[in-house]
Amino acid sequence: MTRPVTIALDAMGGDHGPSIVVPGAALALERRPDARFVMFGDEKLVLPLLDAHPKLKAVTTFHHTEVSVKMDDKPSQALRYGRYKSSMWRAIDATKTGEADVTISAGNTGALMAMSKFCLKSMPQVDRPAIACLWPTARGESIVLDVGATIGADARHLVDLAVMGAAMARVVFDLDRPTVGLLNVGVEEIKGVEAVKEAGRILREGNLPHLDYHGFVEGDDLGKGTVDVVVTEGFTGNIALKTAEGTARQIAGYLRAAMNRSLMAKIGYLFARGAFAALRDKMDPRKVNGGVFLGLEGIVIKSHGGTDAIGFASATELGYEMARENLMAKVREMVAASVRPEAAPQPAATVE
Amino acid sequence: MTRPVTIALDAMGGDHGPSIVVPGAALALERRPDARFVMFGDEKLVLPLLDAHPKLKAVTTFHHTEVSVKMDDKPSQALRYGRYKSSMWRAIDATKTGEADVTISAGNTGALMAMSKFCLKSMPQVDRPAIACLWPTARGESIVLDVGATIGADARHLVDLAVMGAAMARVVFDLDRPTVGLLNVGVEEIKGVEAVKEAGRILREGNLPHLDYHGFVEGDDLGKGTVDVVVTEGFTGNIALKTAEGTARQIAGYLRAAMNRSLMAKIGYLFARGAFAALRDKMDPRKVNGGVFLGLEGIVIKSHGGTDAIGFASATELGYEMARENLMAKVREMVAASVRPEAAPQPAATVE
Known part of the structure; x- marks a missing residue:
């Protein structure tokens, strides 16, 4: 029996926030019944929607957050006011701590990348992340x-x-x-x-x-x-x-x-x-x-900001698949096995 | 009464050479009856086709050339064996000497650009050409x-x-x-x-x-x-x-x-x-x-190499229009009037 996949969702991300994230997750759950969710957002907006999707609610751990990153914020702004406490940051952090296997957000791309880099850090040997x-x-x-x-x-x-x-x-x-x-x-x-x-x-x-x-x-x-x-x-x-x-x-x-x-x-x-x-x-x-952030110590999927529930479900399923197949381990293994352009001429260091 | 526009054609350019260039020019002439042509190519291949298009033949000056640039030659190769004598070079040179107002070729893009730069030179103030x-x-x-x-x-x-x-x-x-x-x-x-x-x-x-x-x-x-x-x-x-x-x-x-x-x-x-x-x-x-080469002392139009007579006619008409409306003069005037990023801090030179 395989372990369920746990997906962290930034419920406040995107142009339409919880109104597409919650039904999108419900759709994804229909097709991936062993998915589990951790959801971050404003309880006043998210909980009534979760009540309307009882199957989803039954497999979701909800965390209330006060702060939401806006779609037009600059990454530096978003980091300044949203670090540690926004729904976006908390959803990324859930993948870092191991509470979740993958994070999905339809929020501001620049902010999501900046927070992902800051929170998850780059993989050793990979200097810069990619989408x-x-x-x-x-x-x-x-x-x-x-x-x-x-x-x-x-x-x-x-x-x-x-x-x-x-x-x-x-x-x-x-x-x-x-x-x-x-x-x-x-x-x-x-x-x-x-x-x-x-x-x-x-x-x-x-x-x-x-x-x-x-x-x-x-x-x-x-x-x-x-x-x-x-x-x-x-x-x-x-x-x-x-x-x-x-x-x-x-x-x-x-x-x-x-x-x-x-x-x-x-x-x-x-x-x-x-x-x-x-x-x-x-x-x-x-x-x-779904844009997949690669090169970080954790998987983050960026959904289109303007998408609807069907589109958000696609991004969620993509994230599910990446986590289920252990993308992180495969990337790590292949990066470690790859030839580094500058590795050859480097003399072995005596101490770490 | 306006002066006719004279168009220099590299009859050997493209995947299909004269078999599309000559009928393409004939098509363009139907729509632009005041066009005149100077054509460069192998007489054995081009003249029979011109005979089949008497109206085109009547307004075309034909020059026999022995050398044709191949589609897969590197620019440096093409320059080495094709300079001064290939149909491509001669067609470009006709625009330089004023025999023609514009040059059209469906030949190898790299070779056409290299020969155009070498033959026509860049406009003053423009470092590098564009398509x-x-x-x-x-x-x-x-x-x-x-x-x-x-x-x-x-x-x-x-x-x-x-x-x-x-x-x-x-x-x-x-x-x-x-x-x-x-x-x-x-x-x-x-x-x-x-x-x-x-x-x-x-x-x-x-x-x-x-x-x-x-x-x-x-x-x-x-x-x-x-x-x-x-x-x-x-x-x-x-x-x-x-x-x-x-x-x-x-x-x-x-x-x-x-x-x-x-x-x-x-x-x-x-x-x-x-x-x-x-x-x-x-x-x-x-x-x-039709790709228009800009920034050189003359107008050269690159037609798709794989196009047919209809496509070559479009490129020819584009060239006609550029020459008719005096694109060169307009580019020169606008470049001269534009602010140069590095112009301001430069001290006036005492001698040229």
């Missing part, structure tokens, strides 16, 4: 990281991203050796991507046990699903992610307009409405909701 | 640059991109003060985008006469068409462009699959086929074919 997301592709899904935790990357950080992304792919896709590509531009002999080239050399020569290095990939390989894991630094990754989301919305708008332009089109739409429903489902951004 | 493209948006089109000419950018280069992009927007969109945004990530207080922040400060305080600085934009603003001109450095811009192209192809694939999944869907498709044709037209990448 990984699941990217829907023509073949299924890939993992893309970093989508915005850290701006700029040297070769070592890119190799860390490759190793952590591969560990996540092993958990999510159940693969022994996921394929990994480094995002680059197509033009050869171009200057300025030395870090990417150097990371490619390390990955090619490193022969890492649980990772199959594919080489460089380009922007259009993301949608193709050319590799299981696409590695890039956070500035480019964030812009690529939002560009793809924007393009999908733009084309959905074109499609709506096309289906409304004539009576014939509207009749066609009625006949094909099952197909359109399937397409909408396929393109539903709520289905792949 | 600008037209980006279809929910509102119409925007200009996005740099999509891959130069990797990495300091604040000064980003301001140059803003100024050159705005000059192009004035020509293409016929606007007096195009809106300009700097592509950035949404997270505040994030480190590493100092160049973007500094460029924002300069643009905000610079009060440039022909440019309305909007502020930062994010990846999803590209598809929305939030601003007329989106500025980013070439690595991120190239990846954003290819990510959007890949996402569009991916969704087109989903749509095809959805319309084939049942008899009802197929019937619906038949009713709505006019609407689907309009949608395909809207998403047709050939309609917005």
